[in-house]
Amino acid sequence: MNATANQRYTILYVDDEQANLSVFKSTFRREFNILLANNSDEAVALLKDNKVDLLITDQMMPDMSGVELLKAIIKLYPEVPPSRVMLSGYTQPKDIDLAFDEYKLYKFISKPWEEADLKALIIEAIQAGHG
Template identity: 75%
Template sequence: MRQTAKDRYTILYVDDEQSNLRIFKNTFRRDFNILLASDPHAAVEILKSNRVDLLITDQMMPDMSGVELLKEIKDLYPDVPPSRVMLSGYAQPDDINLAFEEYKLYKFLSKPWEEKVLKSLIIEAIESANG
């Protein structure tokens, strides 16, 4: 039986590079409902009005880093989404450790990612958050 869009998990992917957003959506749109934000402020707005099962964010973005986005989300919506993943080609270990300790980061994955690895991680992160 094929899942309807209503039955699928919803992922919010945040990245300032349009090509990364497009590749992510094209790769996973058959498996998940995909919401995209090209900046952290747009991501916060999307969370106001959408149920999201997993947030995936880049770390290096103008105006606000991925870790700063996770802090803002924790402050505004402590339990939404229940699981958070960071994809990045660049990260300071101290920032990432802080995100794990304080802002509910589930996993950090380096770019470039592989489809099978990322898909497994997405499912694992959502299922672990849902108990």
């Protein structure tokens, strides 16, 4: 499946490190509409004002963890976005299990990610969310 001019999926990527946001956007901007947030408040505001097909969040952030962000989003926007992915170099297995069980986490990916692998996962997660 390729995103076409008529159907460009929108991804919201949340990470507190500007370098990670920049790399993600430059890697995927040709195929997807990319929204960036460097904290949970920005992420929630973007979800309020935009149709998002996939949320990708870092786990370790200063204001709230990725799991806490997923918990907040599920309370505010239970069906938005339909798919959620977490990227992180750090993990607390209990927290991640909770995110899978209760906050619609689709996949957990360890950093650093490979472009081809992440692109395939993005497409798979969007299709699963729209299926």
